[in-house]
Amino acid sequence: MIPIAHGLVSRADLPIPEWLFGWAAAMVLVVSFVALAVLWPEPKLQREQWFPLFGGRRLITRPVEIVCGAIGVFLFGLVVYSGLKGSQNAQANFAPTFIYVIFWVGLVPASVLFGDILRAFNPWRAIGRTVAWIARAVARTDLPPPLEYPRGLGRWPAAAGIFAYATLELVSSSNDSPESLAIATLLYSAATFVAMALYGVEAWSARGEAFSVYFNLFSRLSPFEAREGVIGVRQPLSGLPGLTELPGTVALLCVMIGSTTFDGAAEAEPWTSIAPRLSDFFQDRGLSLKDALEATFAVGLVGGILFVASLYWIGSLGAKSVGGGFTTTRLARTFVHSLVPISLAYIGAHYLTFLVFNGQSIVFLASDPLGDGSNLFGTANHQIDYGVLGSSPTWYLQVGLVVAGHVAALTLAHDRALALYPQPRLAVLSQYWMLAVMVGFTSLALFLLSQANV
Amino acid sequence: MSRNQRFALVGAAIAVAVIAFVIASSGGGDDNGGSTGNSQTQTTGGGGSAGQAQVERIDIVGDEVKGGVRNIDVTKGSAVRIVVSADKPDTIHLHGYDIEKEATPDKPARFAFTADIEGVFEMESHTFEDAGLEAGVAKLVVEPS
Numbered sequence: 362m363i364p365i366a367h368g369l370v371s372r373a374d375l376p377i378p379e380w381l382f383g384w385a386a387a388m389v390l391v392v393s394f395v396a397l398a399v400l401w402p403e404p405k406l407q408r409e410q411w412f413p414l415f416g417g418r419r420l421i422t423r424p425v426e427i428v429c430g431a432i433g434v435f436l437f438g439l440v441v442y443s444g445l446k447g448s449q450n451a452q453a454n455f456a457p458t459f460i461y462v463i464f465w466v467g468l469v470p471a472s473v474l475f476g477d478i479l480r481a482f483n484p485w486r487a488i489g490r491t492v493a494w495i496a497r498a499v500a501r502t503d504l505p506p507p508l509e510y511p512r513g514l515g516r517w518p519a520a521a522g523i524f525a526y527a528t529l530e531l532v533s534s535s536n537d538s539p540e541s542l543a544i545a546t547l548l549y550s551a552a553t554f555v556a557m558a559l560y561g562v563e564a565w566s567a568r569g570e571a572f573s574v575y576f577n578l579f580s581r582l583s584p585f586e587a588r589e590g591v592i593g594v595r596q597p598l599s600g601l602p603g604l605t606e607l608p609g610t611v612a613l614l615c616v617m618i619g620s621t622t623f624d625g626a627a628e629a630e631p632w633t634s635i636a637p638r639l640s641d642f643f644q645d646r647g648l649s650l651k652d653a654l655e656a657t658f659a660v661g662l663v664g665g666i667l668f669v670a671s672l673y674w675i676g677s678l679g680a681k682s683v684g685g686g687f688t689t690t691r692l693a694r695t696f697v698h699s700l701v702p703i704s705l706a707y708i709g710a711h712y713l714t715f716l717v718f719n720g721q722s723i724v725f726l727a728s729d730p731l732g733d734g735s736n737l738f739g740t741a742n743h744q745i746d747y748g749v750l751g752s753s754p755t756w757y758l759q760v761g762l763v764v765a766g767h768v769a770a771l772t773l774a775h776d777r778a779l780a781l782y783p784q785p786r787l788a789v790l791s792q793y794w795m796l797a798v799m800v801g802f803t804s805l806a807l808f809l810l811s812q813a814n815v
Numbered sequence: 816m817s818r819n820q821r822f823a824l825v826g827a828a829i830a831v832a833v834i835a836f837v838i839a840s841s842g843g844g845d846d847n848g849g850s851t852g853n854s855q856t857q858t859t860g861g862g863g864s865a866g867q868a869q870v871e872r873i874d875i876v877g878d879e880v881k882g883g884v885r886n887i888d889v890t891k892g893s894a895v896r897i898v899v900s901a902d903k904p905d906t907i908h909l910h911g912y913d914i915e916k917e918a919t920p921d922k923p924a925r926f927a928f929t930a931d932i933e934g935v936f937e938m939e940s941h942t943f944e945d946a947g948l949e950a951g952v953a954k955l956v957v958e959p960s
Binding site for chain 1: 820824825827828831832834910911913931932933934935936937947956957958959
């Protein structure tokens with residue numbers, strides 16, 4: 362009784378062959394040992410060096426901001442309008458493909474390559490700033506200052522938001538209904554505007570607004586960052602150590618990795634054996650088939666997140682046991698930035714073909730967003746070309762991403778350990794534990810790739 | 816970390832690589848072992864003529880697929896023939912390849928095409944789907960040639 366992830370997917374990946382799985386797993390171990398041997402003995406990434414480009418000229422000026430914001434607001438409006446007014450066939454409507462493929466998956470590699478793109482195009486931020494500007498102009502005075510963002514709230518609202526999104530995508534039975542997606546978008550927007558009104562547009566975008574926080578994490582892997590409108594470059598991997606330690610960040614990363622884990626595991630054993638039994642269990646308790654399936658998937662999603670959280674917690678407990686006087690919570694928070702490349706590797710490996718193949722749908726959906734037969738740009742008859750990426754290149758890319766994520770995570774954790782522990786010996790000992798955690802995550806990612814679908 | 820420790824670690828890494836290679840090369844021989852329950856229709860050769868291909872039969876009886884949902888394994892480029900017979904009027908849809916055929920109790924749905932896209936594709940019954948059942952009747956698995 363396993364519905365395919367959502368109505369958009371009509372093709373699934375072949376699992377990676379056994380020999381490649383074996384080689385990749387061996388590579389991970391080799392890389393890990395070599396890393397321990399050759400990585401630098403002094404912290405190198407903790408002080409971020411940033412060099413302005415284009416002679417330090419301000420390129421992101423007010424007009425550029427306005428144009429980008431307007432594009433974001435236009436796309437936002439198009440998603441909501443298509444979802445409400447367009448065809449309710451998920452594949453013929455602009456909204457599901459734009460939200461699930463272009464926005465949710467496509468913005469991840471875009472952020473890693475080019476920096477915090479969502480910040481420029483963010484429709485909620487653009488609307489919030491415009492409203493504030495109009496209010497100031499009408500009142501002819503400064504608005505009362507927003508409430509101070511509570512420190513204890515940290516990134517918890519973002520963690521909750523990403524969890525809600527994952528529930529919509531992976532648990533809800535109406536996940537491919539364009540209308541439900543539009544309504545969910547509107548509800549989320551309403552909550553965002555209320556929070557922006559309370560805490561200020563910038564403060565909420567930086568910490569509370571789920572998608573801003575989510576894509577900002579990935580943009581920290583990018584060599585590019587804009588500061589005060591000036592675009593500059595920085596050393597690879599030096600953007601993540603600057604992530605401020607805030608409550609809720611560990612939860613956010615566990616939700617991110619856990620939900621991708623569940624999405625991958627949902628297609629294969631052992632979940633395909635467990636799910637029907639769970640579903641029967643819920644039906645025996647009086648739930649309808651639809652509710653029982655949703656309850657089953659909710660259990661799977663929460664289970665995936667808790668599994669990831671416990672793996673990380675064990676690593677942090679282990680790191681505590683080597684001494685140095687840090688609490689487990691402190692260690693978990695201090696090393697959490699090293700999970701960002703792991704999350705990227707999971708997303709890259711799991712959604713690579715979804716992006717490459719289903720992303721092509723946007724070509725014909727742009728011409729016919731409502732699915733009513735219009736052909737605005739003459740591309741409405743375009744079809745998905747499944748020939749652009751064969752299975753072998755897909756496998757190598759998937760495995761390459763997983764191994765690269767592993768290396769980046771190791772490097773970040775190693776560098777942080779050197780900065781954290783006054784004694785180099787403790788730093789090395791703590792990294793045996795973090796290394797075990799990373800090998801665990803990476804093996805799980807490879808296992809999911811080798812199990813998928815068949 | 817001392818110089819000797821570093822050498823020891825690099826040595827350990829090389830040892831792991833050698834062991835991995837031995838394991839991978841000895842275990843790599845039976846990749847195509849296939850799991851139980853899969854039908855093995857390795858129609859290699861990829862001649863365009865559908866006439867040479869082995870025919871896969873799927874029987875739908877009383878809202879169930881006889882023998883359960885199974886995988887149809889083929890190699891890219893090979894000719895595929897699938898015949899789906901149903902005891903109720905039905906529309907059978909092969910995703911990805913996007914081929915739809917009608918089946919009636921008298922006349923089964925016949926699919927004949929060349930497997931030119933790699934991947935795993937769901938074959939669905941619209942009658943099952945409308946009845947709120949799991950719609951899959953078979954999975955087409957196209958391996959690289």
